[in-house]
Amino acid sequence: MLNLKRLKKLTKFILFIFAFLSFFYVGIYFYAWLSPKLEINRVGKLYFYDKDNNMFGGSQDWVSLNNISPHLINATLAIEDKHFYKHHGFDYLRILKSLYVNFKNKEKLQGASTITQQYAKNLFLDFGKTWGRKIEEAWLTIRLETHYSKNKILEGYLNTINYGGVFGIESAAKHYFNKPAKDLTLAEATILAGIPKAPTYYSPINNEENAKERQKLILEAMVKNNYITEEEKEKALQEELVYAGLEEQKKLSTLMYYQDAVIHELQNMDQIPPSFFETGGLKIYTNLDMKAQTIMDESIKKHMPNNSELQIASIAMEPTTGKVIALAGGIDYSKSQFNRAISAKRQVGSTIKPLLYYAALENGFTASTSFISEKTTFVFSENKTYSPKNFADIYGNQPISMAAALTYSDNIYAVKTHLFLGEKTLIEVAKRVGIKSELEPVPSLALGSEEISLLEMMQVYGTFANEGYKVKPYFIEKIEDINGNAIYKHNDIKENILNKSLVFILNEMMSNCYASEFIDYNYPTCISLAPRISKKYAIKTGSTNTDHIILGFNKDLVVGVWTGYDDNRISEGENNVYSKYVWAEVMENYLEDHDDNWYEMPKNVVGVLVDPISGKLATDETKKKKIFYYIKGTEPYDKEPDLDDLIPTVKTEE
Numbered sequence: 001m002l003n004l005k006r007l008k009k010l011t012k013f014i015l016f017i018f019a020f021l022s023f024f025y026v027g028i029y030f031y032a033w034l035s036p037k038l039e040i041n042r043v044g045k046l047y048f049y050d051k052d053n054n055m056f057g058g059s060q061d062w063v064s065l066n067n068i069s070p071h072l073i074n075a076t077l078a079i080e081d082k083h084f085y086k087h088h089g090f091d092y093l094r095i096l097k098s099l100y101v102n103f104k105n106k107e108k109l110q111g112a113s114t115i116t117q118q119y120a121k122n123l124f125l126d127f128g129k130t131w132g133r134k135i136e137e138a139w140l141t142i143r144l145e146t147h148y149s150k151n152k153i154l155e156g157y158l159n160t161i162n163y164g165g166v167f168g169i170e171s172a173a174k175h176y177f178n179k180p181a182k183d184l185t186l187a188e189a190t191i192l193a194g195i196p197k198a199p200t201y202y203s204p205i206n207n208e209e210n211a212k213e214r215q216k217l218i219l220e221a222m223v224k225n226n227y228i229t230e231e232e233k234e235k236a237l238q239e240e241l242v243y244a245g246l247e248e249q250k251k252l253s254t255l256m257y258y259q260d261a262v263i264h265e266l267q268n269m270d271q272i273p274p275s276f277f278e279t280g281g282l283k284i285y286t287n288l289d290m291k292a293q294t295i296m297d298e299s300i301k302k303h304m305p306n307n308s309e310l311q312i313a314s315i316a317m318e319p320t321t322g323k324v325i326a327l328a329g330g331i332d333y334s335k336s337q338f339n340r341a342i343s344a345k346r347q348v349g350s351t352i353k354p355l356l357y358y359a360a361l362e363n364g365f366t367a368s369t370s371f372i373s374e375k376t377t378f379v380f381s382e383n384k385t386y387s388p389k390n391f392a393d394i395y396g397n398q399p400i401s402m403a404a405a406l407t408y409s410d411n412i413y414a415v416k417t418h419l420f421l422g423e424k425t426l427i428e429v430a431k432r433v434g435i436k437s438e439l440e441p442v443p444s445l446a447l448g449s450e451e452i453s454l455l456e457m458m459q460v461y462g463t464f465a466n467e468g469y470k471v472k473p474y475f476i477e478k479i480e481d482i483n484g485n486a487i488y489k490h491n492d493i494k495e496n497i498l499n500k501s502l503v504f505i506l507n508e509m510m511s512n513c514y515a516s517e518f519i520d521y522n523y524p525t526c527i528s529l530a531p532r533i534s535k536k537y538a539i540k541t542g543s544t545n546t547d548h549i550i551l552g553f554n555k556d557l558v559v560g561v562w563t564g565y566d567d568n569r570i571s572e573g574e575n576n577v578y579s580k581y582v583w584a585e586v587m588e589n590y591l592e593d594h595d596d597n598w599y600e601m602p603k604n605v606v607g608v609l610v611d612p613i614s615g616k617l618a619t620d621e622t623k624k625k626k627i628f629y630y631i632k633g634t635e636p637y638d639k640e641p642d643l644d645d646l647i648p649t650v651k652t653e654e
Contacts, residue, residue: 045281050288063170065155071189078221081115119157164203178244187239200337257329283480292326299585313340319465345451349542352448367628368615368636370399401615418446434459465553468498501602510538532584548576555597
């Protein structure tokens with residue numbers, strides 16, 4: 001009797017919960033029905049403008065569902081949302097199934113988003129991952145379902161989805177197959193339907209093998225859902241496809257990387273209101289300088305080797321403002337959409353050394369401060385050792401100046417300086433100038449063993465180039481809605497974080513990287529660039545087994561270039577010439593009409609003629625002489641302190 005009462009109570013509770021949820025469910029959809037109707041043929045559109053207000057990219061013309069191949073529609077439904085015409089925005093059975101599969105395997109193997117949900121997410125441009133944003137996306141899904149027919153929602157989805165850097169099915173059909181979307185064959189349609197799952201991985205131009213595997217999966221889903229027969233599937237699999245996909249190359253093969261960087265910045269903006277999609281689109285005014293982008297694109301095509309998997313990333317920036325005026329995230333966007341300029345973190349090698357030597361200048365070093373360059377093993381507690389080597393195993397076997405160490409990129413000098421200052425000193429200066437990547441206080445940090453993005457390194461060198469001000473690289477100058485109303489305007493906030501006089505001394509030392517006065521037991525690291533440049537620049541290169549980087553600047557421009565392989569394989573030493581050549585050509589060609597714009601010497605700085613290798617005062621007998629710069633009162637004198645004696649943990653190999 002007692003159990004029967006409990007059963008009745010449980011039944012009443014379940015019925016109450018069911019009634020409450022049903023009422024809530026109906027109420028939500030009714031409220032959505034009362035809310036304003038979205039103009040989905042306009043929402044979410046983006047229009048990109050360069051610095052001269054010329055449009056260079058953005059949303060394409062809308063194409064109706066009647067003008068899209070039925071094969072593409074059926075393929076999309078079969079693989080993305082087979083219950084699309086039956087649910088009201090959310091496929092609850094699919095959600096439960098995906099939760100079970102993911103819980104059972106303890107990792108996310110299945111998703112449960114419907115086409116309506118994905119479309120809602122597209123309208124947000126995937127802004128943010130917060131619960132608040134997800135709730136807003138769910139609310140937008142309900143609004144779409146209450147105000148529009150399934151055909152209209154599907155039409156909107158197909159006109160906004162990302163097909164490998166090409167947005168919308170009409171643009172994708174023309175890009176990959178040089179035909180309108182209504183004329184796509186079954187084989188072509190199933191290739192395109194597979195791309196949105198992972199646009200880079202399933203791009204047929206980037207990786208046809210992956211695209212064909214995805215195509216087979218889609219065709220099998222179409223057979224299972226009675227869209228096609230087994231014979232039609234086999235015929236489509238055997239059809240030989242010819243990809244156009246090179247339309248972008250007639251323009252600039254790297255331009256879309258810049259657009260991607262703009263979208264990435266847009267996605268991380270807190271200033272853009274969540275309701276921006278109701279404005280009918282956005283006009284985004286960027287810092288893109290088409291002259292700089294064209295020079296960068298052409299120099300990459302000219303200097304990077306053909307038929308090689310070697311990749312490149314390059315950024316050009318105004319140092320006084322932080323405006324990124326050109327960017328390439330790879331050799332060719334149509335073949336790889338991965339943006340190495342903003343998304344990849346690689347070992348930066350010796351390009352970190354100017355930060356180390358700035359810290360040294362702050363701590364009493366001068367351009368003449370010397371350490372012995374020789375094979376060295378550093379001994380630490382518990383008998384741990386570290387034995388760095390110079391490139392090509394070349395050592396001076398004598399005391400060398402800091403200026404010479406920077407010019408030759410001497411690793412022994414760098415590690416000695418790092419240990420002398422304390423391993424956290426370099427990290428503190430790096431954080432001060434804006435590096436957000438995690439850095440470990442280890443001896444190898446002085447040689448750039450940590451991974452940092454090229455965009456972060458541009459911020460570092462931008463600070464050197466603008467004489468000590470922290471300026472964050474940025475792409476977007478302002479944003480307006482479709483009617484021209486201002487939504488966002490970039491606000492310049494410059495913070496002085498480095499000593500201008502010390503930065504001047506450092507920049508002068510960096511300008512020695514191609515100076516013939518340093519040709520001695522070794523060669524300056526950029527001596528090969530001397531015939532290619534006509535102005536004075538501060539330059540630093542960095543090479544590891546896998547990466548080659550060059551960053552350099554004057555008062556007008558900062559350019560950084562990286563080359564290497566995406567899979568971190570060994571990159572041969574000769575590969576470093578490509579980054580150098582691209583860097584020199586971008587700098588020289590962009591600044592060809594500019595004066596040689598170098599820095600004025602601060603009043604508290606003095607120039608002294610010295611022996612460039614030892615850093616000692618020059619005499620009549622000194623064979624090679626070079627002007628080094630010093631804070632007044634720190635000029636060299638007859639006897640420099642022997643700093644090697646102050647590092648007791650260093651043992652020199654015999």
